[in-house]
Amino acid sequence: MLVLTRKTDEEIIINGNIRVKIVAVSEGKVKIGISAPSSVEILRGEIYETVKNSALEASQQSTQTVKDISKLKIHKLEK
């Protein structure tokens, strides 16, 4: 992994079209600004991991037999 040291307001440019800027640093937190083409997906790492694990689980559970759902109601998401 490439590790770089940056100060507040300094940037990193990736691939010529992605700019990562250190906006603010305070007490163990770093605020980062990212400019990138809309085709570039930007995600918090932990959200990606959660979604990935859930997809893995869904594919592993896909052979489960679904039974007795006729009496159940769909759980609607209310506003």
Add this chain to the structure above:
Amino acid sequence: MRIVTKQFGEIEFQEENTVKFSSGLFGFEQLKKFLLIKTDEELFYWLNSIDEPEIVFPLIGLRVIEEDYPATENFETFGIVTLNSDPLKISVNMKAPVYINQNEKTGFQKIIDSEKYNVHYNLFVE
């Protein structure tokens, strides 16, 4: 063309019926081509990988759960379902919807960065 699936055994299909996901699905980025299968009586759809036919994702239309779930024009919105032998534990991923355009035969997945939507949303209530 034909593939052998876990759910439906051997399936024969035409290339033009495959749904293309140019970025794959989160965690399964290598899978680019799928068949969307719907049986008559079931609530679920099945998104079966063509690249790796043993991989299949049950899907459900998210409008069944929330009428104004975020939509994309010309695309139908689905959630990946995690099945369970106890139906009350069957869950839907509301946070990372799968969008499919059945005319263009293209699809993509997106993550909705909102506290409102969960990765494991219980599908049924008694």
